[in-house]
Amino acid sequence: MEILNFLKALYRRRLLLIIIPIVTVIITYFLVRHMPDQYISRARISTGLTDASQHIPGQPESQENELVRDFSNMIQIIMLKQTLDQVSYQLMLHDLGSKQPFRKPSKLLEAYSEQEKQEAILEFTNLHKKQGELLPDSKLHTRLYDLVKSMKYDEGSIRNTIQVYRVSNSDYIDVESESENADLSAFIANTVTSEFISIYAARVAGNRTKTSDWLYRLLMEKLAAMNAKMEKLKNYKIQNHILNLQEQAKALYGQISDFETRREVTEREIVSTEAALQGIENKFSPKDRKYLEGTMTGVQQEILVLKDQLKMLNQQYVTSNFNQGIKLKMDSLRNKLGDKIAESSDKYIYSPLSAKTELVSEKLKLEVALDLSKNSVSSISNELTRLNSRLYHLVPHEAMVQSFETDIDVASREYLEILNKWNEFNMGTGSTNKLKQVEMAIAGPPQPSKKMLLVILSGVISFVFCTFIIFILFMMNNAIEDGQLLANKTGIPVLGTVNLVKRGNIDLHSIWSDTSENTRLLKNQLRALRLEIGSDLSEQDKILGITSLEAKEGKTFLAVNLAYAWSVANSKVLLIDGNFSNPAITNLVKPATFIEDYLSGKASLSGQQDGNLTILGNRGGDASLMEIADRATIQEKLQALKQKFDFIIIDTATLDVMDNAKEWLIVSDKTVAVFESGKSVSASKKEQLQYLAEEQRMLGWIVNKA
Incomplete structure (x- = not known):
C-alpha cells in the first residue's frame, strides 16, 4: 500500500520528474560540448618485494600482510606533496625553457618579464635539487606558488590527474596520468615515477644509515660491558690467587677420596692385627711372658727406636701425599727392623723347654705393623682435615667466579645477538633499493569521449535525486491522501x-x-x-x-x-x-x-x-x-x-x-x-x-x- 501511495506521489509530480532532468541534460550538454579530449599514459614500477630472484639466498619471504603494508607505504609516498612538488618543478622548468610548452601560459606567466622567468627557473632548479616542498612561507615562494597554481601544475591539480595502484597481486605498481595533452600525460607519469624512485632511495638509505649507526653504538656498548665483566673476573682471580677452581676442586676431591680409601683399609688392618696379637698372647703362659720380658730388654730397646723412626717416616709419607722417595726409606727401615726381630729370635730368650720361638717373632712383627697402622690412621685423618679445610675455602670463590661467569655469558650472548643483527643488516643494505622503472609512459591516442556519458549521467542523476527528494518528503509527510x-x-x-x-x-x-x-x-x-x-x-x-x-x-x-x-x-x-x-x-x-x-x-x-x-x-x-x-x-x-x-x-x-x-x-x-x-x-x-x-x-x- 505504501508503495502504491509513493507511486501516486510520483505521478502527481510527474512534470517535475520530467522537466528537471531535461533542464539538467541541456545544461550539461552546453557545459561539456567544448570539453577537450583526454589522453592517458601509464608507467610501471618493479618493486622487487615479491620477485624471488632479487632476494638474498636464505632470506625468508614476506607475509601477505607485510606486502600489503609495504605496497601501501610506497603508494602513499608517491602521493606525498614532496613527490608531487618535484613534478611541479619539472613541469614549470619545461614550460619556462621550452618553445613548445605543454600548456598555454597563464595570465600571470604572460606578465613575467624575461629576467623574472630566468629567476623563476633558477629558484625552481634549486628547489628541485634540495627536494624541498613549495610552501607560501615567504614572498618569493608565494609568487612561485601562485605561478604554479595558475598553470594548474600545483600538487593538488597533479594529484587529481594521476592514479597509482598495485597491479593485482603482482610485483608492479602502475602510475597513470590523464590530461588534455598526450605528451603532458606521458611526462607526468614518467616524472612521478623517477622522482618517487629517487626520493624513496634517499629515504631508505638515510634510514638504513641511522639504523646501522644505532646498531653499531649499541654493539660497542655491549662489547664494553662484556669486557668490563671479564676484567672484573680477572682481577678477582689475581687478588685471590685462583688459577683454575674447577681443576683445583677436582684434585682436592680426588685426594680426599684416596685418603678416605686408605683410612678405611688401614682401620681394617688395625682390627685384624689386634685380633692376631690377641690370639698370640693367649698362647703364652704367664711364666713365658715373664721370661720373655726379662731376657729381651736390650734388643727391645733397639726395636723401639726403629719403630719411632718408622713412625716418623710414615707421617712424612702421608703428609707428602705418599711420596715414593719416603716410601723407599720406610722399606729400608722395615728391613732393619725385621733383622732386629730375627736377632731377638736367635737368642734363647725363651725357656729352653718352650717351643714358641716362631710365635715370639710373629708377635713382634704384628706389634710393629699395628703401631704403623695406628700412626697412619692418625696421619691420614689429619691430612683429610687439612684437605677438607682447603676445599671449604674454595666454595665462596667458586660462587663468586660462577656469578662473574654468568654475567659474562649473558653479556656475550647480548653482544653476539647485536653483532649478528648488525651483520645481517649490513649484508642487506646493498640489495635494499630494488625499485626500477620497467615500462616508460608514452603518448597514446585520445580516450573515448565521455561527453555523451556525462550528459546521460546528468539526466539519470537528476532524476534519481528528484525521486529521492520526493521519497524523503513522502516519508516525512503524515498527510492522509485516500x-x-x-x-x-x-x-x-x-x-x-x-x-x-x-x-x-x-x-x-x-x-x-x-x-x-x-x-x-x-x-x-x-x-x-x-x-x-x-x-x-x-x-x-x-x-x-x-x-x-x-x-x-x-x-x-x-x-x-x-x-x-x-x-x-x-x-x-x-x-x-x-x-x-x-x-x-x-x-x-x-x-x-x-x-x-x-x-x-x-x-x-x-x-x-x-x-x-x-x-x-x-x-x-x-x-x-x-x-x-x-x-x-x-x-x-x-x-x-x-x-x-x-x-x-x-x-x-x-x-x-x-x-x-x-x-x-x-x-x-x-x-x-x-x-x-x-x-x-x-x-x-x-x-x-x-x-x-x-x-x-x-x-x-x-x-x-x-
Whole structure:
C-alpha cells in the first residue's frame, strides 16, 4: 500500500520528474560540448618485494600482510606533496625553457618579464635539487606558488590527474596520468615515477644509515660491558690467587677420596692385627711372658727406636701425599727392623723347654705393623682435615667466579645477538633499493569521449535525486491522501470521496447541468454519496448532521450539494444552517426564515425554497442551540419537521468547537464527518477522533478535495 501511495506521489509530480532532468541534460550538454579530449599514459614500477630472484639466498619471504603494508607505504609516498612538488618543478622548468610548452601560459606567466622567468627557473632548479616542498612561507615562494597554481601544475591539480595502484597481486605498481595533452600525460607519469624512485632511495638509505649507526653504538656498548665483566673476573682471580677452581676442586676431591680409601683399609688392618696379637698372647703362659720380658730388654730397646723412626717416616709419607722417595726409606727401615726381630729370635730368650720361638717373632712383627697402622690412621685423618679445610675455602670463590661467569655469558650472548643483527643488516643494505622503472609512459591516442556519458549521467542523476527528494518528503509527510488510509488510522469507515473543485463560486444548478468531465465526475460522486447515506437513513432516522474536524474542510459545500442531490431526486429536503459562529449557508442563500425564530415559535416554516429544497438560516453571533430552546422543544420541533420532509440535513459547527457541534449531533439521527484530503491526523485532534469513534450514530467519513 505504501508503495502504491509513493507511486501516486510520483505521478502527481510527474512534470517535475520530467522537466528537471531535461533542464539538467541541456545544461550539461552546453557545459561539456567544448570539453577537450583526454589522453592517458601509464608507467610501471618493479618493486622487487615479491620477485624471488632479487632476494638474498636464505632470506625468508614476506607475509601477505607485510606486502600489503609495504605496497601501501610506497603508494602513499608517491602521493606525498614532496613527490608531487618535484613534478611541479619539472613541469614549470619545461614550460619556462621550452618553445613548445605543454600548456598555454597563464595570465600571470604572460606578465613575467624575461629576467623574472630566468629567476623563476633558477629558484625552481634549486628547489628541485634540495627536494624541498613549495610552501607560501615567504614572498618569493608565494609568487612561485601562485605561478604554479595558475598553470594548474600545483600538487593538488597533479594529484587529481594521476592514479597509482598495485597491479593485482603482482610485483608492479602502475602510475597513470590523464590530461588534455598526450605528451603532458606521458611526462607526468614518467616524472612521478623517477622522482618517487629517487626520493624513496634517499629515504631508505638515510634510514638504513641511522639504523646501522644505532646498531653499531649499541654493539660497542655491549662489547664494553662484556669486557668490563671479564676484567672484573680477572682481577678477582689475581687478588685471590685462583688459577683454575674447577681443576683445583677436582684434585682436592680426588685426594680426599684416596685418603678416605686408605683410612678405611688401614682401620681394617688395625682390627685384624689386634685380633692376631690377641690370639698370640693367649698362647703364652704367664711364666713365658715373664721370661720373655726379662731376657729381651736390650734388643727391645733397639726395636723401639726403629719403630719411632718408622713412625716418623710414615707421617712424612702421608703428609707428602705418599711420596715414593719416603716410601723407599720406610722399606729400608722395615728391613732393619725385621733383622732386629730375627736377632731377638736367635737368642734363647725363651725357656729352653718352650717351643714358641716362631710365635715370639710373629708377635713382634704384628706389634710393629699395628703401631704403623695406628700412626697412619692418625696421619691420614689429619691430612683429610687439612684437605677438607682447603676445599671449604674454595666454595665462596667458586660462587663468586660462577656469578662473574654468568654475567659474562649473558653479556656475550647480548653482544653476539647485536653483532649478528648488525651483520645481517649490513649484508642487506646493498640489495635494499630494488625499485626500477620497467615500462616508460608514452603518448597514446585520445580516450573515448565521455561527453555523451556525462550528459546521460546528468539526466539519470537528476532524476534519481528528484525521486529521492520526493521519497524523503513522502516519508516525512503524515498527510492522509485516500479513504483507506483514513479508515485505517481512525477505525471509522469511509462512505465516499469527493474530488477537488477548482472554481471559486459554485452554482448548484451548473453542477447538475454542466457536461464537462470534472463536473460529471463530481456529480457521480455526489450521487454515490446520496445512495450510500440514503441507504443508512430510514423513516425514523431522517436527520443527518454533517461536521468536520476543523474549518474549511468543505463541510458546508457537501451539505449544500447533498441537499441539492436529494432535491433533484424528488425528495423533500430541509437544509439547516446550524453553524452559528460561521453561517456560510445563510450568507450565501439569504433565507427568509431563521432557526432561532422557528424554535422559539416566532415564525412558521416558510424559508427560501428551491424546488424540493427548503433552507433554514441563523442569525449568527455567539449563540448556542440549547440557549435558543430546551431540548424537549427542540426534539418536538424537529419531530414535526420529520413529518414534512424526507431528509433533514444540518450543517453543524466544527469539532474544534466541541460543545456547539455536539448540541446538534445529539439531536441528529445520524452523523457524517468531512475530512479534507492531504491533512494529517495530529495528536491535537485525538479528543475529536475519540468522540467520533465512540459515537454510535456515526455513519463514516466523506473525503473531500481528493
